[in-house]
Amino acid sequence: MSKQFTRQEVATHSTHKDAWIIIDTVVYDITKFASLHPGGELLLLDYAGKDVTKEFYGFHRQEVLRKYKKLEIGTIVNEKPQIILNTPEAISKVPYAEPSHLQGFHSPYYNKSHIEYRKAVRKFIRTEIHHDGLQKDDSNPPASKEVYQLCGKAGLLAANVGPGKHLDGFPQLAGIKPSEFDYFHELICHEEFTNNGLPGYTDSLGSGLVIGLPPIINFGSPALKAKVIPEVLRGDKIICLAISEPGAGSDVAGMLTTARKTPDGKHYIVNGVKKWITNGTFSDYFTTAVRTGTGKGAGDISMLLIERKHGVETKAIKTSHNVTTGTAYVTFENCLVPVENLLGKEGQGFQVIMYNFNHERWVMIVCCTAATRLVIEECFKWANQREVFGKKLIEQPVIRNKLAHMVSKVEAVHSWLENITYQMNNMSYKEQSVKLAGPIALGKLLATRVAHEVSDDATQIFGGRGITKTGMGRIIESFQRTYKFQAILGGSEEILADLGIRQAMRSFPNARL
Numbered sequence: 001m002s003k004q005f006t007r008q009e010v011a012t013h014s015t016h017k018d019a020w021i022i023i024d025t026v027v028y029d030i031t032k033f034a035s036l037h038p039g040g041e042l043l044l045l046d047y048a049g050k051d052v053t054k055e056f057y058g059f060h061r062q063e064v065l066r067k068y069k070k071l072e073i074g075t076i077v078n079e080k081p082q083i084i085l086n087t088p089e090a091i092s093k094v095p096y097a098e099p100s101h102l103q104g105f106h107s108p109y110y111n112k113s114h115i116e117y118r119k120a121v122r123k124f125i126r127t128e129i130h131h132d133g134l135q136k137d138d139s140n141p142p143a144s145k146e147v148y149q150l151c152g153k154a155g156l157l158a159a160n161v162g163p164g165k166h167l168d169g170f171p172q173l174a175g176i177k178p179s180e181f182d183y184f185h186e187l188i189c190h191e192e193f194t195n196n197g198l199p200g201y202t203d204s205l206g207s208g209l210v211i212g213l214p215p216i217i218n219f220g221s222p223a224l225k226a227k228v229i230p231e232v233l234r235g236d237k238i239i240c241l242a243i244s245e246p247g248a249g250s251d252v253a254g255m256l257t258t259a260r261k262t263p264d265g266k267h268y269i270v271n272g273v274k275k276w277i278t279n280g281t282f283s284d285y286f287t288t289a290v291r292t293g294t295g296k297g298a299g300d301i302s303m304l305l306i307e308r309k310h311g312v313e314t315k316a317i318k319t320s321h322n323v324t325t326g327t328a329y330v331t332f333e334n335c336l337v338p339v340e341n342l343l344g345k346e347g348q349g350f351q352v353i354m355y356n357f358n359h360e361r362w363v364m365i366v367c368c369t370a371a372t373r374l375v376i377e378e379c380f381k382w383a384n385q386r387e388v389f390g391k392k393l394i395e396q397p398v399i400r401n402k403l404a405h406m407v408s409k410v411e412a413v414h415s416w417l418e419n420i421t422y423q424m425n426n427m428s429y430k431e432q433s434v435k436l437a438g439p440i441a442l443g444k445l446l447a448t449r450v451a452h453e454v455s456d457d458a459t460q461i462f463g464g465r466g467i468t469k470t471g472m473g474r475i476i477e478s479f480q481r482t483y484k485f486q487a488i489l490g491g492s493e494e495i496l497a498d499l500g501i502r503q504a505m506r507s508f509p510n511a512r513l
């Protein structure tokens with residue numbers, strides 16, 4: 001049991017040479033720490049001997065207390081803590097901070113295994129990797145190899161690519177069997193990674209994999225699959241998808257990178273450049289779109305798995321997102337690739353690319369919506385603790401109005417997402433491709449539009465802190481800097497809006513007003 005003090009005792013430690021403070025019911029000795037305090041030494045020492053709970057929560061996130069736990073020396077006798085310090089697997093009680101089925105509402109979608117899986121993933125991420133993420137987010141290098149391997153061992157890298165045979169050999173947390181694992185488990189996995197509030201770090205762990213590995217799983221030769229899938233899912237090797245080019249983003253068919261066969265027919269020689277390749281700076285494998293024919297358009301495109309070796313150069317692109325993500329400019333110069341690395345058939349690369357688009361966009365809806373929900377939780381907490389003009393922000397109707405709009409939008413998009421996920425669980429991949437391309441495209445459009453509006457309101461609520469990389473507004477700042485990626489990558493909002501309606505018109509009946 002920790003030492004116990006009365007408030008009167010703490011009050012006697014009120015000098016610069018002997019300074020104690022109380023936060024909630026915990027007593028801290030800040031005498032030595034004061035000179036290191038990022039908010040200033042004298043400011044902190046001015047509070048020596050006092051209860052600083054209100055002042056502390058005006059300027060710091062709870063994580064500061066976890067980081068400086070070593071300053072704790074005891075608690076106040078006969079008092080119970082008033083503030084809940086979250087345990088790693090805790091479900092937030094802040095209104096709308098969690099999907100509704102976790103806040104006391106019924107849902108047809110989730111069973112016990114989903115609840116257990118979420119708890120286990122949340123605990124793993126918060127205890128095993130969050131600390132590494134706090135150090136590495138927005139910095140170079142990204143997550144360490146050990147973290148990749150840790151995630152691999154916990155089955156989380158395999159979970160990132162959804163249900164399927166690739167899960168065999170990768171035991172899932174909470175003992176979920178590969179045969180039980182469905183798209184709701186996958187959704188939970190992405191949501192929990194996003195809940196980290198560290199977008200760059202999280203993207204460094206899974207973004208390349210989610211889009212780079214499925215073409216190998218679905219179109220690789222048996223030998224290629226046997227080698228590459230386990231390497232990547234164990235976290236020993238990192239993979240990314242290399243499609244877009246300086247002159248071809250959403251317009252995939254406009255790409256120019258070429259692959260020509262050597263006279264002996266054993267290799268392709270690849271030449272060209274790829275741009276905005278997520279995880280590219282540190283990937284070992286590049287799932288790459290190349291032009292194997294001489295024509296233009298979609299017909300001559302093939303997909304190749306290219307290993308990082310002679311002829312492959314990567315250079316970091318400075319984006320507004322986050323350097324941890326390793327967004328790269330990739331150059332292939334006379335790069336020799338064995339013909340066995342062809343994915344699918346020559347000239348049918350466009351189909352290979354299209355095959356995973358629905359899943360990729362669905363993942364983006366999941367992550368974007370989870371990040372938006374996290375921002376709303378932050379806004380609720382902040383509005384409830386920040387006092388201006390003598391009252392809490394939440395007491396201002398204008399702030400409540402902003403929260404109302406945020407909540408109603410995120411709940412709407414999340415409900416649609418769950419409905420789409422339910423369809424994915426109940427449709428073959430082929431049926432999904434036909435029926436869900438439209439709803440997923442429009443769902444992604446809605447998710448990023450909602451993110452745009454929530455970002456704007458959240459930044460206004462947090463003021464200067466919403467544009468400051470550390471401290472109370474850290475999550476808001478990173479959100480407003482990064483959500484735009486979701487609105488552009490995987491098909492821009494404009495392209496997807498158009499796609500969604502064109503898909504709808506395919507089944508338009510011969511109806512008249």
Ligand code: HEM
Nearest residue numbers: 028038039043044047052055056059060064068071470471
């Ligand atoms: C155990 C006690 C405390 C610890 C461990 C602590 C630690 C920290 C840390 C790590 C930061 C940097 C936060 C960041 O930017 O991420 C900070 C900032 C700051 N702290 Fe403290 N602090 C403590 C108590 C206090 C108290 C009692 C006050 C009194 C008002 C205070 C005032 C501030 C201020 C004004 C800032 C700058 C915040 C900003 O600019 O947004 N701190 N503190």
